[in-house]
């Protein structure tokens with residue numbers, strides 16, 4: 045049976061208040077919006093030459109994500125290309141911060157489900173998409189240590205969404221059909 049969930053409802057309790065970046069000074073960066081050609085580019089691998097930049101990128105992604113949460117009451121993860129840096133790095137803040145460098149995803153089975161997706165690059169627009177229920181993500185952490193995480197349900201679809209940004213794919217391009225885009229009110233009571 046297909047499930048259809050409004051993702052933001054599930055996150056609202058976790059999003060109360062602003063979580064400060066621990067000891068790092070980041071900047072709230074402009075989030076590229078739907079239609080900006082840079083969102084449709086394929087990003088490059090992060091290399092050892094980027095090591096010095098990673099801390100700065102992560103601090104900026106953190107502050108940008110927290111600012112978005114304060115404004116819209118939603119947002120658990122952000123992709124580096126969304127702030128105009130075409131490198132393969134994702135940042136997620138759930139129970140703690142997670143940095144995914146050069147991630148690769150695989151899907152252990154074909155089971156999919158439908159949900160209402162949203163994106164920091166188009167606040168207020170919801171898109172019905174179909175995602176794999178289960179996924180495995182292989183990546184390197186901030187120290188370039190290889191890691192693997194098994195994902196199910198909302199974390200699985202979240203990281204499929206974020207991974208797509210690295211390949212220049214937006215959720216609008218994954219709409220289940222061309223009538224499955226909806227304008228909604230994103231600002232919610234916290």
Ligand SMILES: [Zn+2]
Nearest residue numbers: 162163164165
């Ligand atoms: Zn997005």
